[in-house]
Amino acid sequence: MSAIIVKELTKKFGEFTAVDSVSFSVEPGELFGLLGPNGAGKTTIINMLTTLLLPTSGEAEIAGYGLGRDPDSIRTNIGIIFQDPSLDIGLTGRENLEFHAMMYNIRSNERKKRIQEVFDVVGLTDKAEILVENYSGGMKRRLEIARGLIHYPKVLFLDEPTLGLDAQTRRSIWEYIRNLNRNYGTCVILTTHYMEEADFLCDRIAIIDHGKIIALDTPSGLKSRLLGDCVSLTIEGRIDLIATALGEKEWVREVIPDGKTLDLILSDYEKNIPEIFQTASNLGVRISSINFSKPSLEDVFIRLTGSTIREQEGSRKSVRQERMRRRMLR
Numbered sequence: 353m354s355a356i357i358v359k360e361l362t363k364k365f366g367e368f369t370a371v372d373s374v375s376f377s378v379e380p381g382e383l384f385g386l387l388g389p390n391g392a393g394k395t396t397i398i399n400m401l402t403t404l405l406l407p408t409s410g411e412a413e414i415a416g417y418g419l420g421r422d423p424d425s426i427r428t429n430i431g432i433i434f435q436d437p438s439l440d441i442g443l444t445g446r447e448n449l450e451f452h453a454m455m456y457n458i459r460s461n462e463r464k465k466r467i468q469e470v471f472d473v474v475g476l477t478d479k480a481e482i483l484v485e486n487y488s489g490g491m492k493r494r495l496e497i498a499r500g501l502i503h504y505p506k507v508l509f510l511d512e513p514t515l516g517l518d519a520q521t522r523r524s525i526w527e528y529i530r531n532l533n534r535n536y537g538t539c540v541i542l543t544t545h546y547m548e549e550a551d552f553l554c555d556r557i558a559i560i561d562h563g564k565i566i567a568l569d570t571p572s573g574l575k576s577r578l579l580g581d582c583v584s585l586t587i588e589g590r591i592d593l594i595a596t597a598l599g600e601k602e603w604v605r606e607v608i609p610d611g612k613t614l615d616l617i618l619s620d621y622e623k624n625i626p627e628i629f630q631t632a633s634n635l636g637v638r639i640s641s642i643n644f645s646k647p648s649l650e651d652v653f654i655r656l657t658g659s660t661i662r663e664q665e666g667s668r669k670s671v672r673q674e675r676m677r678r679r680m681l682r
């Protein structure tokens with residue numbers, strides 16, 4: 353049985369369609385990522401699947417329970433870690449977990465055992481008695497993850513688990529998420545707009561843009577199915593001439609000029625490199641440097657949407673402002 357089945361899920365806010373007929377399924381034990389720029393619709397999908405928001409149309413089943421039919425059973429079988437911190441900073445780490453475990457009616461003896469267990473998973477055992485207001489950002493995030501695990505959820509939802517954390521802390525959170533997925537076999541659905549995060553953590557990734565899934569596959573499947581090799585040339589001379597000439601070669605799939613740099617996506621890099629130099633020489637254009645790289649998820653995103661995830665986010669600044677306004681109104 354799949355942990356999650358989503359069929360044509362749609363959410364409209366007035367005339368605006370935030371989630372547009374999204375369908376996917378996630379297997380038990382899978383680490384599944386929803387990747388997309390700010391405002392793509394990731395949080396809205398999570399909010400619907402966690403029963404916090406009613407869909408406009410479509411269906412979903414979470415841990416075997418139908419959305420809209422059995423919200424209480426869904427809630428007892430999932431864990432949620434929101435973007436906005438929701439810990440009580442006036443309590444210690446242990447008190448936060450105690451309180452949460454009591455809300456799930458976990459008995460005293462069992463509670464002690466589980467709290468110790470989840471503290472171990474996130475590496476906070478020695479900080480259990482400290483007030484949360486004295487925790488660092490990364491420690492708070494880890495405590496939230498521990499809290500989300502206390503009732504042994506079948507599915508754990510993580511909305512932007514490392515948002516705003518520094519690179520080192522982000523790495524350590526990634527390790528904890530991986531460990532809990534391995535040790536507990538918990539199915540994890542996470543949203544992120546960090547490409548590296550999705551690439552590192554996820555078994556499969558759905559790339560979301562403007563409320564739609566525009567691609568869904570394993571990280572390596574996405575990269576190899578959509579792209580060839582990436583070659584970046586620094587050009588001295590008429591970049592437009594060489595861009596046009598190389599664009600006509602049947603082994604070149606994409607040509608992306610950017611200032612003095614020309615990025616090529618092509619098949620069979622080793623075989624075709626001499627022809628790149630020959631073409632440049634024929635046109636009187638000098639190639640001053642050449643770099644070869646494996647395709648990244650960022651390249652996949654550019655290929656699919658025509659811009660980088662950051663550019664998309666930039667063009668959706670108003671979305672962020674709207675989100676902040678909504679948060680302030682909460």
Ligand SMILES: Nc1ncnc2c1ncn2[C@@H]1O[C@H](COP(=O)(O)OP(=O)(O)OP(=O)(O)O)[C@@H](O)[C@H]1O
Pocket residue numbers: 365370388389390391392393394395396397545671674675
């Ligand atoms: N309650 C609401 N009322 C009106 N519009 C909303 C509401 N909630 C979300 N939206 C809009 O729906 C779209 C998707 O928002 P959502 O928060 O799901 O995006 P996201 O991909 O999670 O972005 P982020 O990475 O910033 O969390 C945005 O345009 C947002 O402004």
